[in-house]
Amino acid sequence: VNKKDAKLALAHIIVAFIALFIGGLCGFLQVLVRSGKVQLPGGIGYYQVLTAHGVLLALVLTTFFIIGFQFAGMSRTAGALSNKARLTGWIGFWIMTIGTALTTFYILIGKASVLYTFYAPLQAHVGFYIGLALVVVGSWISGFAMFAHYARWKKQNPGQVGPLLSFMSVVNMALWLICSLGVAATVLLQFIPWTLGWTEGINVLVSRTLFWYFGHPLVYFWLLPAYMVWYVVIPKVIGGKIFSDSLARMSFILFLFFSIPVGFHHQLTEPGISPTWKYIQVVLTLMVVIPSLMTAFSMFATFERFGRSKGATSLFGWLKFLPWNDARFLVPFIGMVAFIPGGAGGLINASHQLNQVIHNTIWVTGHFHLTIATTVVLTFFGAAYWLVPHLTGRTFTKQLNQLAIVQAVVWSVGMTIMSGAMHWVGLYGAPRRSSFSDYGGSAQAADWIPYQIAQAVGGSMLFLGIILVLYIIVQLLWFAPKGEEEFPIGEAEETAEKTPLFFDKWWLWITIVVVLILLAYSIPFTHMIQEAPPGSPGYNRLC
Numbered sequence: 252v253n254k255k256d257a258k259l260a261l262a263h264i265i266v267a268f269i270a271l272f273i274g275g276l277c278g279f280l281q282v283l284v285r286s287g288k289v290q291l292p293g294g295i296g297y298y299q300v301l302t303a304h305g306v307l308l309a310l311v312l313t314t315f316f317i318i319g320f321q322f323a324g325m326s327r328t329a330g331a332l333s334n335k336a337r338l339t340g341w342i343g344f345w346i347m348t349i350g351t352a353l354t355t356f357y358i359l360i361g362k363a364s365v366l367y368t369f370y371a372p373l374q375a376h377v378g379f380y381i382g383l384a385l386v387v388v389g390s391w392i393s394g395f396a397m398f399a400h401y402a403r404w405k406k407q408n409p410g411q412v413g414p415l416l417s418f419m420s421v422v423n424m425a426l427w428l429i430c431s432l433g434v435a436a437t438v439l440l441q442f443i444p445w446t447l448g449w450t451e452g453i454n455v456l457v458s459r460t461l462f463w464y465f466g467h468p469l470v471y472f473w474l475l476p477a478y479m480v481w482y483v484v485i486p487k488v489i490g491g492k493i494f495s496d497s498l499a500r501m502s503f504i505l506f507l508f509f510s511i512p513v514g515f516h517h518q519l520t521e522p523g524i525s526p527t528w529k530y531i532q533v534v535l536t537l538m539v540v541i542p543s544l545m546t547a548f549s550m551f552a553t554f555e556r557f558g559r560s561k562g563a564t565s566l567f568g569w570l571k572f573l574p575w576n577d578a579r580f581l582v583p584f585i586g587m588v589a590f591i592p593g594g595a596g597g598l599i600n601a602s603h604q605l606n607q608v609i610h611n612t613i614w615v616t617g618h619f620h621l622t623i624a625t626t627v628v629l630t631f632f633g634a635a636y637w638l639v640p641h642l643t644g645r646t647f648t649k650q651l652n653q654l655a656i657v658q659a660v661v662w663s664v665g666m667t668i669m670s671g672a673m674h675w676v677g678l679y680g681a682p683r684r685s686s687f688s689d690y691g692g693s694a695q696a697a698d699w700i701p702y703q704i705a706q707a708v709g710g711s712m713l714f715l716g717i718i719l720v721l722y723i724i725v726q727l728l729w730f731a732p733k734g735e736e737e738f739p740i741g742e743a744e745e746t747a748e749k750t751p752l753f754f755d756k757w758w759l760w761i762t763i764v765v766v767l768i769l770l771a772y773s774i775p776f777t778h779m780i781q782e783a784p785p786g787s788p789g790y791n792r793l794c
């Protein structure tokens with residue numbers, strides 16, 4: 252990676268890890284409170300801490316890490332950024348950082364305890380929404396820098412399909428740009444005017460629908476960089492080859508198509524949306540599972556073909572040829588394994604009938620701690636172990652490698668206990684997003700308490716895991732021995748067919764996305780606006 256680009260990428264990654272520290276600390280406090288054994292000191296509110304946890308980890312850690320990683324990946328595979336693109340990247344970075352500081356400030360002073368989904372009619376200080384809008388606008392600016400960089404590479408290399416990692420970054424930023432229009436619309440057109448008192452109320456259903464139009468593709472914006480590591484980096488780390496460049500591109504294009512028109516699966520229990528539209532979006536949700544299944548197939552194929560090339564003959568014999576003592580492989584691999592139950596849980600959530608059982612229970616929290624907080628986050632940690640030293644000109648030493656393996660084990664055990672308890676007690680009806688309560692001495696609520704204590708035990712282990720990963724990152728940033736660390740980029744198999752050029756038909760892909768979004772949203776969205784005019788029950792006045 253070019254040295255100047257490395258600074259840009261590192262700036263993003265440092266903010267991401269600061270967010271991990273503050274957000275992780277809030278998560279730790281929260282599980283302790285929910286166990287019923289601890290109370291927060293000094294009038295700090297449970298929902299204040301929960302909002303900081305959600306915003307800093309789900310929105311800030313992810314967005315900053317992803318943009319930093321993608322800038323580094325594009326510089327590595329499509330050459331150094333032009334001065335203009337790099338400057339644009341820095342402008343995006345500073346706008347996002349100022350926005351993050353503003354939003355965090357209002358959460359920490361207790362003026363924005365509205366959780367990371369900020370559902371109306373909860374209302375925060377206007378500074379919270381302005382900060383969020385700045386984060387989104389900053390990320391768009393960085394996205395444009397990436398599009399410009401890819402376009403420049405294409406111009407310089409006519410007749411060639413763009414490098415795989417750069418191609419994937421462009422898909423991810425296109426997905427992000429299209430979906431974040433929804434959250435920008437609700438923040439700018441609904442929340443800010445309402446908070447400033449310019450409008451009398453807010454159409455709750457419209458705001459939630461715009462949020463989930465953004466909220467589900469958001470989870471794939473988190474997932475796709477993890478898939479970039481799995482498809483492009485892991486084959487090189489294990490010494491194998493990318494199973495199929497075309498399959499990897501195809502799965503990313505399918506994510507672009509199907510990750511957006513599916514937001515209603517978060518609103519299955521909500522009145523005001525007809526069952527037909529919910530059904531259509533559930534079908535589209537099942538479509539978005541396909542590229543994940545293609546990824547699972549591809550990863551198994553990469554591992555098996557590598558093992559067979561080393562002489563494995565039995566059904567699972569290839570497993571023993573994988574580099575189990577290399578944290579760059581093992582840590583993301585644990586993330587892959589966690590996605591098997593994590594993804595199965597997603598299928599349960601998406602089924603309309605089963606959703607009635609788990610919606611708004613702590614099962615959902617268990618689901619996203621397996622998906623984002625294990626699959627994605629462990630892959631990001633595994634990537635940071637080579638990316639940070641590559642960018643700082645240091646080395647990932649044997650001792651740090653050992654510590655990284657210990658970290659991943661602590662994380663996995665802690666998460667198994669915490670997320671397992673959440674899934675289980677969710678089936679007994681324990682609600683999510685609630686502080687500790689015995690619900691007036693209810694017998695059912697008493698049954699939940701042992702699981703809440705288990706969550707506190709698992710959550711404490713996760714906090715230890717955060718301290719360990721931060722120690723490793725600080726070493727890699729400033730103290731590890733100087734040297735060169737590889738940015739691993741896999742190559743396709745020698746026998747692979749040439750990747751067809753049509754993958755770069757961006758206008759075709761974007762047109763299909765727009766058609767699918769219009770199909771899934773235009774009629775129900777029009778109904779929402781028509782059926783809840785200002786003053787009606789669906790149009791909530793501020794209490």
Ligand code: HAS
Nearest residue numbers: 470516543547550587590594597598600601610619622623
């Ligand atoms: Fe989800 C709620 C449905 C994936 C995150 N999800 C959430 C929320 C979050 C979240 C944050 O339909 C809560 C939002 C809130 O605050 O209210 N989710 C799905 C479905 C999938 C899915 C169908 N979710 C994710 C991912 C996330 C994430 C990824 C973050 C990164 N989710 C839902 C639904 C809800 C929901 C409903 C709403 C619930 C409600 O009522 O509120 C699918 O994309 C999952 C497909 C994945 C698979 C797994 C493929 C396996 C792979 C691993 C291969 C392993 C290998 C190694 C190769 C089918 C790729 C193995 C080697 C060995 C040797 C074993």
